[in-house]
Amino acid sequence: MAHVIVTGAAGGIGGAIAEEFAAQGALLTLTDRDPEAVERAAARLGGDTAAHAADLADPDAPAGLVERAWAERGPVDVLVNAAGVYPSIDMADLDARTWDRLFAVNLRAPVLTTAAFARLAMAAGRPGTVVNISSGSALRSRPGGGPYASSKAALEMATRAAALELGEHGIRVNAVSPGFVLVAGDCNPVSAEYAAAIGANPLGRPGSPRDIARAVVWIAGRDASWITGEVLRVDGGSSAGALHLPRIWQPGDTRATPPPATPATLTEGPTS
Template structure:
């Protein structure tokens, strides 16, 4: 039985990740900005088979939030797995960007996962224990889109930080990886998307949009013993959307090709 700390566990991918670990009988500490949905996640986790499910309501933008959260989780039991799933992605045209919007996205999406990894590593090393870290990245780390300059930047930086931390922490028995979802259908009032947008980005080579369960299975696998020799990697779980430009027309017709032969 492991002790798993999941941020952003109040809804969406974070909730499904918590439930996936719960089904394996792990003990959970689930964290989120909002208390009510977090309590619902904890109740669902216990129903799913979690050994325990503690809750921590936290604003990850605070200067000491990462230390406070890790201290509280570690007081329950040493943390074996950290999953940083909390994230925000406001749609802001580039010419309308301001410092507050930029800082919000980078603070939640990059700064918080990095500092939580630092906090976990310090505890684990002091206790002579290993640990596994999985951060939730995004396909936006590789491909920008209108209105998502801070989001794309935050996820690209998170992937670089994943590699950097894996390099320094590996000799201490701490693995650090990321899972990068493609478009996943979630019910989120914090990060809503329009159906127009979903239809535009949700058509993948595998023919469907992703689900939180698709991502949760990948997180549980890469955090576990079957992936024990994997660190510093970004696992793209996107239905093949990162393989290329699926929506572009063929650049020449069969007739044109025959004429040029």
């Protein structure tokens, strides 16, 4: 039975990830900042699921979480860093406190949980898997989303760096990058206009938390045992290109037909 830690487990995506692992028979340790919410998440799953409240912005909390789970419930096999904050704030309106908390939760916390997990796994001579939850924002920002996008871009590089160093110890580190996902609740409310604009993708529907959860369970499992340092984009194809832009020319427009090729003229230079 695999022991899995899921941070941000009271959220829509974190909760779905926990449910998917529970369906696979995993032993779960869940964490979230909200004590009541994470207790409810654990109660929904039932069985031998532990819940620990932790504010991952606290410098000591990430390592403490992993060390406690390992000591109390046995070696950890999978670490899923799903906790994140996503304020909407323009770059010109930033202050140090907002920036520092955003990066403390979205970047420093997963890096520190990964480091603690790696130290324990290496000391025990055990393999392990880390999955970080990134975002399509790591590839392209949006108005008001610059700080969040910056944190996720940095997380993807940290994922690759950790994979490079930890692979020789049998520890794989990957990321799953969700596109626009409909999540029940008011943790990240968006307008209908915004949802319609950001949700366009080749497959024609928004994602669900379960879409992301299935990808996380797969990349953490045996079928992906030769994959590390990768970012798996689960976004309906939205990162493939700009679907919302019109064609340069409409079909049938003669201006879109290239001119006929001009035969090349052969010239001879001087001979020696």
